[in-house]
Amino acid sequence: MGNLFKIAVRNLFRYKRRTLLTVSLIAIGVIFVLGYISISGSFKNMMIGQITDSSLGHLQVHRKGFLASIETLPLNMNLKPQAVKKLEGILSQQAEVEAYSPRIKFGGMFSNFVETSSIRLNGIYPEKEFKAVPLLTSRILNGSKTLNRGEILIPELLSRGMKVKEGDQIVIVATNQDGSVNGKQFKVAGILESATGPGGRDGYVHIEDAREVLRMGEMEISEVAIRIKDFGKVDAFNRKLDGLLSREVNKEGKPTFEVHGWQQLSPFYNITRMIDMMTIFIQLMLISVVLISIMNVMIMAVYERIREIGTIAAIGTLPGKILSMFVMEGFCLGGLGVVIGDIMGTIIIYILNFTGLVTFDFGRQKGIVLLPTIAPMDVLIISAIVIFVSVLASLQPAFKASRMEPIKALRHV
Amino acid sequence: MGLIVAENISKDYQVVATKVSKDYRTGEVVVRALRDVSFTIEPASFVSFVGPSGSGKTTLLNLVGCLDKPTEGKLTVVGTDVLKLDRHESAQFRGDNLGFIFQDFNLIPVLTVFENIEYPLIIVKNTAAGERRKRVMAVLEAVGMVDQKDKYPDQISGGQKQRVAVARALVSDPNLVLADEPTANLDSKTAYTIIELMKKMRNERKTTFIFSTHDQKIVGEAEIIYSLADGELVDKQVKGGKQNG
Numbered sequence: 001m002g003n004l005f006k007i008a009v010r011n012l013f014r015y016k017r018r019t020l021l022t023v024s025l026i027a028i029g030v031i032f033v034l035g036y037i038s039i040s041g042s043f044k045n046m047m048i049g050q051i052t053d054s055s056l057g058h059l060q061v062h063r064k065g066f067l068a069s070i071e072t073l074p075l076n077m078n079l080k081p082q083a084v085k086k087l088e089g090i091l092s093q094q095a096e097v098e099a100y101s102p103r104i105k106f107g108g109m110f111s112n113f114v115e116t117s118s119i120r121l122n123g124i125y126p127e128k129e130f131k132a133v134p135l136l137t138s139r140i141l142n143g144s145k146t147l148n149r150g151e152i153l154i155p156e157l158l159s160r161g162m163k164v165k166e167g168d169q170i171v172i173v174a175t176n177q178d179g180s181v182n183g184k185q186f187k188v189a190g191i192l193e194s195a196t197g198p199g200g201r202d203g204y205v206h207i208e209d210a211r212e213v214l215r216m217g218e219m220e221i222s223e224v225a226i227r228i229k230d231f232g233k234v235d236a237f238n239r240k241l242d243g244l245l246s247r248e249v250n251k252e253g254k255p256t257f258e259v260h261g262w263q264q265l266s267p268f269y270n271i272t273r274m275i276d277m278m279t280i281f282i283q284l285m286l287i288s289v290v291l292i293s294i295m296n297v298m299i300m301a302v303y304e305r306i307r308e309i310g311t312i313a314a315i316g317t318l319p320g321k322i323l324s325m326f327v328m329e330g331f332c333l334g335g336l337g338v339v340i341g342d343i344m345g346t347i348i349i350y351i352l353n354f355t356g357l358v359t360f361d362f363g364r365q366k367g368i369v370l371l372p373t374i375a376p377m378d379v380l381i382i383s384a385i386v387i388f389v390s391v392l393a394s395l396q397p398a399f400k401a402s403r404m405e406p407i408k409a410l411r412h413v
Numbered sequence: 414m415g416l417i418v419a420e421n422i423s424k425d426y427q428v429v430a431t432k433v434s435k436d437y438r439t440g441e442v443v444v445r446a447l448r449d450v451s452f453t454i455e456p457a458s459f460v461s462f463v464g465p466s467g468s469g470k471t472t473l474l475n476l477v478g479c480l481d482k483p484t485e486g487k488l489t490v491v492g493t494d495v496l497k498l499d500r501h502e503s504a505q506f507r508g509d510n511l512g513f514i515f516q517d518f519n520l521i522p523v524l525t526v527f528e529n530i531e532y533p534l535i536i537v538k539n540t541a542a543g544e545r546r547k548r549v550m551a552v553l554e555a556v557g558m559v560d561q562k563d564k565y566p567d568q569i570s571g572g573q574k575q576r577v578a579v580a581r582a583l584v585s586d587p588n589l590v591l592a593d594e595p596t597a598n599l600d601s602k603t604a605y606t607i608i609e610l611m612k613k614m615r616n617e618r619k620t621t622f623i624f625s626t627h628d629q630k631i632v633g634e635a636e637i638i639y640s641l642a643d644g645e646l647v648d649k650q651v652k653g654g655k656q657n658g
Contacts, residue, residue: 003535010523313520314480315581316508316537318501407480410515 004321008328011301012336018300022293026386029286030341031348033382036282038288038372040275046370047196048231048272050108053135054195055202056394057101057225058234060265061087061245065220067265073107073120075177078220083248083256087224090244096237097227099131104210105222108174110154110203112162119158120202121172123210128337132227135195136204142166143190153204159191166190172205176215184213198265203313211300233262283382287389290337294330294393301329302397309401310409319402326389326398334390338383349374426489427621428454428477428587433486435472435644446472448644449486454637456588457619459612461635463626467486468641470625471593477623478511478591490590508537512582514592514611518574520566526577527553527562533585552580555608555617565589572603577608583614590614592624595602596631 012019052058066077074212079087084102091100104123109116122129130137137145140153143166147153152172154164164170166188173183186205193203211219228237238261245257263269302309309322349372352358358370427654435447447469454460475481477489479495480503491510498506507513520529530549534540540548553559555610556576562570569577575595582590592611596604608631615622624635632638642649 007521007523014523207485307519308521311513311515311521312532312536313504314478314507314513315533316504316506316511318508318537321536348504407475409482410519 004325004328005332007325008332011305011329012332015301018297019333019336022297022333023340025293026080026290026334026337026390027341027344029289030338030382030386031345033282033286034341034374034379035346035348035372037279037378037382038374039352039370040279041374041378042370042372044272044275046368047268048262050135051196051200051266051268052227052231053133054139055133055136055199056262056265057132058228058231058262059226059238059241060260061189061224061226061241061257062222062260064255067258067260070105073105073222074221075106075214078104078222079224079256080220081218084219084221084224086248087245087257089222090241091226094237096228096229096230096233096240096243099128099222100226101125101128101132102104102207102212102221102224103129104207104216104220105202106174106210106214108172108213110162111171111173112164112168113171115162117158117162119154119172120199121152121174121210122199122202122204123207124204125207126204129204129225132225134227139193139195141189141193143188145190147189147204147206149206149209150185150187151206152186153190153192154188155192155203156194157201157203158203159188164188172213174213178215180215182213182215184209196268198267221379226260283385285383286382290334290386290389291393294390295334295396297333298330298394298397300328302326302401305401306404306409306412310406310412313404313406314410322404323395323398326401327394330390330394331387331399333394334387337390338386341386342379342383345380346374416502421462425456426453427456427458427491428452428623429487429489430477431487433473433483433488434474435469435476435481435491436484444642446629447476450641450644450646451486452649454621454623456621457615458621459615459634459636460621460623461626461632461637462623462641463632463642465627467643469626469644470641472644473641474593474623474625477563477589478513479507491591508533508585510588512585512587512590512620514575514578514582514590514595516580516594518566518571518595518598520574520577522566522582524547525563525565526558526569529566529577530580530584533581538585548584548586549580552584555583555614557582571599572606575599575603575607579607579610579614583620585616586618587620589621589623592622594626595624596626596628601630604628604631605634 063077063079069077091097107120110119141156168188169185169199170188171183171185173181175181228234238259242259245259246255248256250256313322353371353373356369359367359373360370432453433447433450434445437446450473464470464475476483477490479490479498481494493506501509504608521532524532527549530552531545534545534548553562556579558573558580561573566574596607599607611622614620626632636652638650639646
C-alpha cells in the first residue's frame with residue numbers, strides 16, 4: 001500500500017501544473033462548502049436560539065386543541081389546576097428538563113388614559129419564565145430586569161405608538177371566560193425589544209395579576225414553556241414527553257395534553273429546512289466539481305501512460321493492482337485537495353469568528369454579528385464525501401487501464 | 414511448415430512450440446503473421462530470432478512472453494501450456510517466470526533506477542524489504558549501475574537505461590528473459606556491451622535469454638540463431654554447426 005501511495009504521489013508530481021489546478025479546484029470547493037455550512041449553520045443556530053430563548057422555549061405543552069385556536073387565545077381551553085399539577089409532577093422528574101414556565105395567554109385592551117390599543121399578554125411567574133426563556137431579560141431595553149406584582153413589560157412598538165415609557169401607569173382591560181370585562185391598572189416596569197417569532201411582540205404581567213384581571217377562581221394555565229439542558233435532544237425529549245403525557249386522558253378518554261417542539265411553533269423552521277436543502281445543493285455542486293475534475297485528470301493520465309501500463313502489465317502486474325494504482329492517484333488528488341481545503345477553510349472560519357466581520361439584519365434586529373463555527377463532524381463528512389467521490393471518479397479510468405491488453409498498450413504511440 | 418518439428422516434448426525445455434500460427438484480423442482482411450512454427454529452447458540457452466521487419470520476430474516473442482495467444486498450434490513455456498491461461502493467470506505467470514527487456518527500455522519515469530529494478534519485487538512478487546534491497550543491489554552491481562541507483566531514467570544514457578532494464582528483468586530471478594530488439598535504439602558499441610551483459614548474466618545465473626534482432630552485427634553473438642522470413646522459420650544455426658532441416 002505504501003509503495004502504491006509513493007508511486008501515485010510521484011505520478012501526480014509528474015504533471016505538476018495539472019495536479020496543482022485540480023487540487024486547487026477541489027480545495028476551493030471544500031473551502032466554499034465549509035464556509036457556507038459554517039455561516040448558514042451559525043445563522044440557523046443563532047436564529048433558533050433567538051426564537052427559543054427570547055419567547056418560545058424549546059417545547060410547549062398545551063391542552064389538546066389549544067394550539068389550533070391560538071390566534072383567538074381561548075380562555076376555555078386552558079389547562080385546569082389538576083392537569084397542571086400532573087404535568088408539573090412529570091416535568092420535575094425529567095432529568096433532561098432545565099426549566100419550565102407556566103403561562104396564561106390572553107388578549108386585552110391597553111390604555112394610557114388617552115388612547116387605547118390591543119395587546120397580547122402573557123401572565124408569568126417571572127423567576128420561572130426568566131429561566132425557561134433566558135434571553136427575555138436581555139430584551140428589556142429600559143427599566144428593571146424584574147417583574148413584580150402590579151407591573152407590566154410592554155413591547156417596544158406599543159411603547160412608541162402609545163408614547164408610554166417605564167414608570168408610566170396604564171390600564172389593561174380583558175374579557176373574562178364568562179364574557180364579562182375587567183380592568184386593572186399597571187405600572188410599566190420596562191420596554192421589551194421585539195423578538196423574531198411567535199410571541200415576540202407580546203407583553204408580560206405577573207401570573208397572579210393575569211388571574212386577577214381574568215377573574216379566574218382557580219389558577220388555569222394556557223401553556224407550559226419548557227427549556228431542556230441539551231438542545232440537540234429536543235426531538236428525542238419531545239417524543240418521550242409525548243409518550244408520558246399520552247397516558248393522561250380526559251373524561252371522554254381523549255388525551256388531555258399535546259406537546260409541540262419549537263419546529264411546530266415557529267414558521268422559522270421552514271427557513272431552516274430551506275437552509276438545509278441549500279446545503280445539500282452546495283454539496284452536490286462540490287461533488288460534481290470533484291467528480292468531473294478528477295475523472296478528467298485520470299482519463300488524461302491513463303491515455304498518456306498507455307505504454308507504461310503495457311510495460312507494467314507485461315512484467316506481471318495483476319489487473320487488480322493496476323486498478324489500485326490509478327484509484328490511489330485519484331484518492332491522493334482528492335485527499336490533497338481536502339487537506340488543503342480543510343486547513344484553509346478552518347483558518348478562514350476562525351478569522352471570521354475572531355473578527356466578527358459577518359453581520360446581518362433580521363427583521364427589526366439590526367447588525368446581528370455572526371460567529372461562524374464548524375463542527376469537526378461536518379469537516380469529516382465533507383472530507384469523506386470528497387475522497388469517496390475522488391475514488392469513484394477514478395474507478396472508470398482505472399478499470400480501463402486494468403483491462404488493457406499489454407500487447408496493444410505496448411504498441412501504442 | 415516450420416523447419417524444426419518438436420518431438421519428444423520434455424519438461425527440460427524452456428519453450429516448446431509445435432506448429433504455432435498467429436493470425437491478425439484487420440477489418441475483413443486476415444493476415445497470417447506466423448505459420449506453423451515449431452522449435453524448442455533448452456534452459457540456459459542464448460537464443461536469437463532474426464529476420465527482416467515483418468518476418469514475425471516480435472509476434473513470436475509476444476507469444477512466448479504470454480502477451481498474446483497463438484491462433485493455432487501448441488505452445489509450452491516453462492512447462493506450462495500457455496493457451497490454457499486466462500488473463501489473470503497469464504499476468505501471474507509472466508511475473509513468476511519471465512523477464513522482459515524492451516527496445517525503448519520502458520522504464521517508469523517517476524521511479525529512480527533502484528526503484529525501477531525494485532518494482533517487480535514490490536508489485537509483482539511482494540518480496541520483503543530486506544530481501545528486496547539485497548537482490549536489487551546484487552543486480553545493480555552485476556550490471557554496473559550501483560553509482561547511478563538514485564538517478565531517474567531521464568538522467569541516464571540509453572545504454573544505461575538498457576542496463577537498468579536488464580537488471581529489472583533479472584531481479585526476480587526468472588526462468589526466461591525475452592528481449593525484443595534490445596539494441597535497436599543503441600549505438601553499436603553500446604549494443605555489444607548490452608549483449609555481452611546479457612550473456613554474462615546467462616552464464617552467472619543460468620537464465621535463458623531469447624532476443625530478437627535484425628542487426629546483423631550482433632546476431633553472431635547468439636549461440637542459437639533462428640531465422641524467420643514471412644512468418645516461417647527458415648533456418649536454425651547453432652554456434653559451431655548449422656541445422657536447417
